[in-house]
Amino acid sequence: MPRLNNTQELATFRESLLAAQGAAAMRETIISIGMGTCGLAAGAGETYQAIQNELSKHNIQTRIKSVGCIGMCVNEPLVDIQLPGRPRVTYVNVTPARVSRIIAEHIIQGQVVQEWVLGKIPLDW
């Protein structure tokens, strides 16, 4: 990444990032895992591993990103799934045992696993 040498370059760079993000959100599935200290203490590390294993088992390509604490520490590990062009949906208490069903139903079949869902993140957040 080259240096940003002035305000205009920063603004242009932001525009390009937004365009790329918008396009990516229409194209790929994004999985976000709460990996702050609260998430890790609740076992988010194992959840991360389980998600990776399950995805490679089904040969699914997604983007996995680790995020910080969104506040609901009591429900960690929290995992968000955003299908292409769909809202970002949060699952609570995602232990490795819950991973395979979430991936099978939500990512493969496109059906949200209602009983483990907390909510969806508004776009203007």
Add this chain to the structure above:
Amino acid sequence: MEPVTTIETDASSNVIPYYSELPFYRKQIRIALKNCGIIDPKNINEYIARDGYSALSRALTELSPDDVITVMKDSGLRGRGGAGFSTGIKWEFCRRSRATPKFVICNADEGDPGAFMDRSILEGDPHSLIEGMTIAAYAIGAQEGYIYCRAEYPLAIAHIKNAIAQALEYGLLGENILGSNFSFHLYIKEGAGAFVCGEETALMASIEGRRGEPRPRPPFPAVSGLWYKPSNVNNVKSYAMTPQIVSKGAEWFNSIGTQKSPGTAIFALTGNINHTGLIEVPMGIPLREIIFDIGGGIPKGKQFKAVQTGGPLGGCLPASALDTPVDFDSLVEAGATMGSGGMIVVDEDTCMVDFARYFLTFASAESCGKCVPCRIGGQRLLEALTRITEGKGSPQDLEDIAYLSRNMREASLCALGQLTPGPVMAALRFFEEEYNAHIFEKRCPAKVCKGLITYTIIPEKCEGCMVCLRNCSSEAITGSKRMPHVIDIERCSRCGICATVCKFDAVMVE
């Protein structure tokens, strides 16, 4: 996040509520926590995409340092570390100091038990802190800054280090930021975790490599701080709010919260509460709404008893104070303090003498020992409180507590000693009858203090199943099968295991 323009809806995702409709989030306004849990904190691009560094860019091109200070003063932002002093005025003092170089320091030495606000920002959105500190440096005229963070926060330190490296690479930190004449270098100082190092003069001594002990103020850091140079110390949350204040303006910030405490307050909700977590609420919201609407109330149908704000140096408030608006002045008026944002809720099973003793044990152990009122006073205070919890308290102890508290408050060198009596004084004020029960009736109403309770087995209820006998840690229970058991109170350690394992409710606590 960039709004995806054509969101398809389907039957299943339509019935899922938005976060903004959930009780936990409905009353929250997220400013400092805007990006936490949303973006990947290790990727600067995600921060930039959400308007990151646009405030810095605006400050450097459109605003003079004095303009920035004016915005901060007009916004009314008060230091979120707990003291509540105007951030803009603090910056102005530092800017007006003639000596150079000047330093910008971030106090990330979050040490309160049960508090994790600063850690969550450092871990979840480190660039907001870097941007806020860089804007502060521009306003004050500093070229160097330090983030003082405790070594117990390894993930926070890793994320902030990574963020600094990325910002340097992008030219958003370091020499000639965004091609301007302004340069700012940021360093991390890992603290060893002494509570007193959260006091700004002790913190600076620690950065200098000296023992973390406070010194008298004045001179204030704005005049003589790190290495005797003008320095500005703010908390993580104050800096993290700065970029949005500069971007959106003082008026916007002023429109949130109360007149004297504008903006939002961040709390780490812990203790006997259903929704443990991290929240950001507009100032002025009543305690009741935080605890019962956002926090979801008390678990297991228990009754709310008290809420401790301001950490081990704050104070507790009883149920009668639940309608207190949460802002700097109202909380002090009610008998507690705002503090840095710890909020510990306790239920009816908590003994308020024991609760105060817990915080006092912490605060007196963390006394640095430099001044006598704090070093000896804290110890004597703890001894008096311990006697009360052991059933050996006398009316003289209450007099001693009042006398010691007054002297510590007036004569201690820094806020640690001055505020150590806080939790005891607040507990005495609101739960005096509980202290009296311990002293005069030798009784612990919450059945917590081991010196004041006995466990007995009710013979009529005991089935003689031998479960308690096998589980007793001190071999204090005797009896044989299908015959009522007996607890030897001399041997009993009051651990309470028998009451927990008994299936017939036959163990009585008095």
